[in-house]
């Protein structure tokens with residue numbers, strides 16, 4: 001047993017990571033891992049970890065079965081980060097994310113990729129304050145751009161000067177698929193305008209207590225689209241428009257926020273959990289009939305698009321039914337591809353006591369869908385879809 005352990009340890013390689021200047025202070029609150037994103041191309045896999053500030057990390061390579069382990073130090077895993085992913089492609093079969101101990105977030109990639117075929121490096125600037133990027137496969141992070149390699153791969157012991165990382169960041173953005181997306185991005189939004197006054201909703205909505213939760217807000221913009229449209233702005237517009245429609249039909253609508261602010265009374269000081277719990281508290285205290293959290297999706301590959309409705313995996317059948325009703329109605333109304341009704345472990349649907357769902361209306365990272373949801377017409381259609389889905393859930 002001890003011998004086997006020793007052999008495993010011998011296979012462990014620790015790669016020194018850049019040391020953050022702010023990190024030597026033990027009193028510093030853990031950084032938050034905001035998102036883990038993946039992208040695949042024929043000859044490369046990329047993992048991007050969005051963190052709210054600079055952190056220290058190391059990696060280990062394990063065999064039997066092959067794994068790459070990334071330890072993010074003095075960090076905690078955000079509530080919205082998926083705990084498991086099957087990224088597809090030929091490099092990585094599965095990715096697991098977890099809070100390994102109080103201050104370490106561990107990401108495990110199941111892969112047979114050899115140690116010399118991956119690189120890991122930090123990026124700053126862009127949509128998130130700090131990113132840890134891992135590339136596996138040919139090209140090592142500069143596929144199709146051989147001149148980039150000197151810039152992209154920072155020496156492990158560099159001091160992390162921001163000027164060079166700023167450069168690499170723009171390359172990173174460029175690599176996320178603009179080439180194929182150009183045509184798509186130019187496509188106009190082709191939904192017809194609608195007069196909300198003419199929308200008739202079922203009378204079953206009368207007296208129903210509905211909580212609408214526009215995702216993100218205040219300091220937290222959520223995802224940011226290619227032209228800078230923020231998730232938090234779209235979610236609020238869709239929610240407010242749906243609120244008007246539902247109230248017109250006699251429902252009692254409770255909004256978790258009506259402005260660009262945090263929901264938690266702690267405002268800027270709120271942790272992610274404070275913020276999410278505050279949204280659940282509103283719904284639980286109100287004794288709402290249903291809870292709907294509105295979000296926009298985002299992915300490193302800008303071609304990704306479509307609508308998804310999530311319900312808590314261990315939640316009620318009613319939550320699943322609500323998700324299905326809303327998914328149907330929203331997709332019908334805004335013409336997006338349906339990515340399906342999925343179970344999840346998101347905080348807000350787990351900690352609310354009534355049927356609860358989280359709707360990802362469309363992808364703000366997709367230029368066409370960003371444009372759609374940044375337009376009045378797109379917002380109106382999304383809100384109509386949402387309201388119709390709610391009515392259908394109640395039997396209308």
Ligand SMILES: [Zn+2]
Nearest residue numbers: 215222295296
């Ligand atoms: Zn979101």
